[in-house]
Amino acid sequence: MDLIAGKAVPSVFANKIVLLGYVAIGVNDVEDKHFTPMNEKYTGRALPDMNGVFIHANIISMVQDHDYIHRMPAWLMWSIAFLLCWLHMSLFIKDYLDNHIWFHLLAKIAQIISNHFYTQT
Known part of the structure; x- marks a missing residue:
């Protein structure tokens, strides 16, 4: 006023x-x-x-x-995606062979958690 x-x-x-x-x-x-x-x-x-x-x-x-949004390079994004995929496969292959019943539940939980951290950064 x-x-x-x-x-x-x-x-x-x-x-x-x-x-x-x-x-x-x-x-x-x-x-x-x-x-x-x-x-x-x-x-x-x-x-x-x-x-x-x-x-x-x-x-x-x-x-x-001067605080701009910086995009991740495509090669880094694909490298992280490949590494996460390989990590999930290697961690759960033994569990799949031993406990086939719980494998799918644990794999989905791990995928959701890693996806959350991957998309929030």
């Missing part, structure tokens, strides 16, 4: 980036809200989780801090 009345001190805004935008108050208010990778629910009926002005603020902050 001080800005509209003309009482604001100009030095407060010197060398600053000011963003004006709509910020939703309620969780179910989806006006100018967008899905981001930080959404807790990946699939299904998820609600958008971030306002557009916050997305722009994060982008500006990343550019100012």
Whole structure:
């Protein structure tokens, strides 16, 4: 209100980036809200989780801090995938021969856990 009345001190805004935008108050208010990778629910009926002005603020902050998203090289991704596949096969081959009943359950649990760690990094 001080800005509209003309009482604001100009030095407060010197060398600053000011963003004006709509910020939703309620969780179910989806006006100018967008899905981001930080959404807790990946699939299904998820609600958008971030306002557009916050997305722009994060982008500006990343550019100012030179903190960009770095993509993993394809050769490294395929090497890690091959290593994880080989590790799962070598760890569970003996278990498959000895305890065939529990093998499938343990293998799926290991795949889910390693997939979670692989996709979260």
